[in-house]
Every structure is written in C-alpha cells, then in structure tokens.
Amino acid sequence: MTIKKEPITTSIFELFKVGPGPSSSHTIGPMKAAKSFLDICNSLPTETISSAKSIDVNLYGSLSATGKGHGTDRAVLAGLLNWTPETTDPKEFLNLLIDQNINYKIQIGEKTIQFNSSNIHFHKGKFDFPHPNTLTFQIKNENNLLHEEEYYSIGGGFIIRKGDSTEQNQKSPKYPYSSMEDVKGILEKEKISLIELILENEKSISGLSEVEINQKMDSILQFMHSAVERGIIEDGVLPGSIKLHRKAKYLYSQAVEHKNKQEGFLMFLNAYCEAASEENAAGHIVVTAPTSGASGVIPGITYLLKKHFEYDQKNIREGMMVAALIGFLVKHNASISGAEMGCMGEIGTASAMSASMLSYCAGHSVNVIEAAAEIAIEHHLGMTCDPIGGYVQIPCIERNAMGSVKAYNAYLLACSGNQAYQKISLDSVIKVMKATGDDMSKKYKETSEAGLALSATEC
Ligand code: SF4
Known part of the structure; x- marks a missing residue:
C-alpha cells in the first residue's frame, strides 16, 4: 500500500460546505x-x-x-x-x-x-x-x-x-502534493510558508482571489459559530424515535457557573461542540468539517479560541486552512466516510484537523502541526461507527466533544516534546487508518448492525 501519487485538487470550500444536517x-x-x-x-x-x-x-x-x-x-x-x-x-x-x-x-x-x-x-x-x-x-x-x-x-x-474517473477538479494546483512528505519538501524547496502554499493552491484550484478566499473562510466561520450560538440556547427533544433530549444548553449553564474552576475551560468546550452537533442532529444548517457527523469539533474549538482566548480572526482563519490541508490528506489517502473508515474517518479526522489548527494558531512549526495531527489520528484508530437507530445522535454528539478534547491534548503532546523523537509520521498513520478501515467489518461502518446500535436494540 502506498500513498497515492495523483495531486490533491480539492478546494477548501468543497471540504467546508454549508448545508442541512x-x-x-x-x-x-x-x-x-x-x-x-x-x-x-x-x-x-x-x-x-x-x-x-x-x-x-x-x-x-x-x-x-x-x-x-x-x-x-x-x-x-x-x-x-x-x-x-x-x-x-x-x-x-x-x-x-x-x-x-x-x-x-x-x-x-x-x-x-x-x-x-x-x-x-x-x-x-x-x-x-x-x-x-x-x-x-x-x-x-x-x-x-x-x-x-x-x-x-x-x-x-x-x-x-459512475463513469467519471475521479471527483477531482480540472484545475491544477500551483504546488502539487499528495502527502505530508510532499508538503514539507515543497516548503523547503520553494522557501514558502505553509499558508502561502495553501493559499496559492486554493487560488489555482478555485479561481478565487486571496481576498475572496478570506471572505469565504470568514463566512464559513460565521456559519459554524451561528450553529454553536443557536445550540447553546435551544432546548427540547431531537428528531427521531430515540427521543434524545438536547444537553448543550445545560452544559453551557454549568460552564458559566463553574467558569473560575479548574474544569471551566473544558466545560465550555464540551458545551460548544455539543451545541453545534445537536444543531446537526436537528437537521439545521451546519458546516461539514470534514463531515456533518463531525461538524461540532472545529466550530466548538474555534468558538472557544475566539470568545475565551481572544485569538484574532486572521489567526483562526489561517488555522482553518491548515486544518483543511490535513482533511485533504486523509480524504485523499484513506477516507473521511464513516461507511468506509468507521468513526475514525469522521471524528478522528476532525480531531486531527483541529489539533493541527491549534498548533498553527499557537505559532508552532510544520513539524509540530504534523505531529499533532498524527497523534490525534493515532488515538482514534479502530473507532467504530454504530449510531443508535441510525440517528446521528448517540454516540455522535458526545463524540464531537470527546474528539475536541483529544485534539487539544494531541496539540499539547505535540508541542511539548522534541519532534526529533516523533517515530510515526502523519503519512504512516493515514496508511494505518486506511488499512484498519479496510479490515473493519461492515457492521461497524455506518450500518447500525452492531456495537452500540445493537446493544441499545437488545436493551
Ligand atoms: S458514529 Fe458514525 S454517524 Fe456518528 S459521528 Fe461517528 S461516523 Fe458519524
């Protein structure tokens, strides 16, 4: 098994898409x-x-x-x-x-x-x-x-x-790559920054100017944060036969109450991620990041960065672009589909994208960004997709909160170590994800035929 050699031609705005859950x-x-x-x-x-x-x-x-x-x-x-x-x-x-x-x-x-x-x-x-x-x-x-x-x-x-050889765009990227190794090679050879590479490729793939790309990114962030803000005030039961009650509003009120305590920051993060995810489960408008099932992780983290840690818009916007690059690599070399990879393809990828974003926003090097994404994927390997009743609710909503916490810790682990000691590359762990997904029984790949879905039915 080798990393695919065709260049990635996906646009940021094909990965981050606005639509109903x-x-x-x-x-x-x-x-x-x-x-x-x-x-x-x-x-x-x-x-x-x-x-x-x-x-x-x-x-x-x-x-x-x-x-x-x-x-x-x-x-x-x-x-x-x-x-x-x-x-x-x-x-x-x-x-x-x-x-x-x-x-x-x-x-x-x-x-x-x-x-x-x-x-x-x-x-x-x-x-x-x-x-x-x-x-x-x-x-x-x-x-x-x-x-x-x-x-x-x-x-x-x-x-x-069927019959179309690929979903790829016609336009070629300025800096073609298909792996993280390629990306690092280009940065070294061309003496450009990671953001320059991403922006130049996006310009050549989408045909948009840098100003237009930045405006679209800000609009995407606005849609994400609107989902968080709706979700922390909405109450009631989510659609579907399992009658799951929304929890984000309660989590948010608890976070406000405990804001000066040790666990305050995590409580806010949980509330924000679950809020966007509950909005997705309700069928409301969200942003795929990289999927709808995982549409609570990046919105929750970016909302936290903005509202609690006062990161500026440019920094968050660029962090999102770095996150997109990680999503492209997984999509290209494994899959972001729960039906192919189980939940490691959805929440695992969202967590890796977020870990790289956190590393970028905190000013770390490409090696730290890569290590953070690798660690996040490594600790989602084998995670199954077995939603109860076929609804994107249990385990999906809490899993968004858990994926964000793993992202945060992956970022901390990556930036607090010597990267020379990092034994596993991002490209390697993506290969492992692909192999694990291929080996996984289809019962655990978005069919609700086993695991939590079955246990709940038996109960
Ligand atoms: S359990 Fe399945 S449906 Fe739910 S978020 Fe994960 S991949 Fe998506």
Missing part, C-alpha cells in the same frame, strides 16, 4: 446526486422527456441501512426539487415527506412528474457496487427505462458519478 454522506451527498440527475434529465432530448412517467431512486448499502435516520429520503427529494444544500431552508427540508402520501412535482423542462415516498427504495442486504454508499436514479415511461445514473456518496458530501 444530519449527515454529509447520507444527506448532502444524496441531495447533490439527485440535483445532478435532475440536471442530466434536463439535458435529455425533449421527445425522451415528454414520454416520462416516473422517477425511481434506489438506495444501497449504508444509505439503505441508516438512510431513514439520516434523512436520505428527504435529501434525494430535495435534490430532485432542484434544491441545493447551501440554499436549503432547514424548516422546509424537515417538512418534506412528513406525510408519506403527498405527491411532489418534479419539473424537467415543460414536463411535470409526480413523485412520492413510494418512489424511494431502500434495498437492504448484500449488494455488488464499488462503494458502500451507492444510489441510482431511473427515469421511466410507461414500460421502459429512459435513462439511469449511478452515484457514490464518498463522505463529507462529496459524490462521484
């Missing part, structure tokens, strides 16, 4: 796939579309196992209705399919096609597709299939359409 692979990805299918149908010949009578959506693997709890049915409908994750109103989104008998109107050019819940098929059991999160779309007339597309939701809201 609760799951990037089960909600945002399927919504984008459905919208893509709608766009393809719109490009089909008018005579083909004029005879169309129905559209069917088939969900396989993890999408069929936990898609109900993750809102995949609402997501594919939203995409077919031409909604996009960034512009979706979470209230309208949550109202979709509340009544299973409602007929929705899918518009393709002049043609209107009726669509309801019976057109969405959850295919449980074995299947033979190349990715555990597979969905297909079919448009039919009375007797025949007119057109079909197959998509893979590969984690973090990224999708690949």
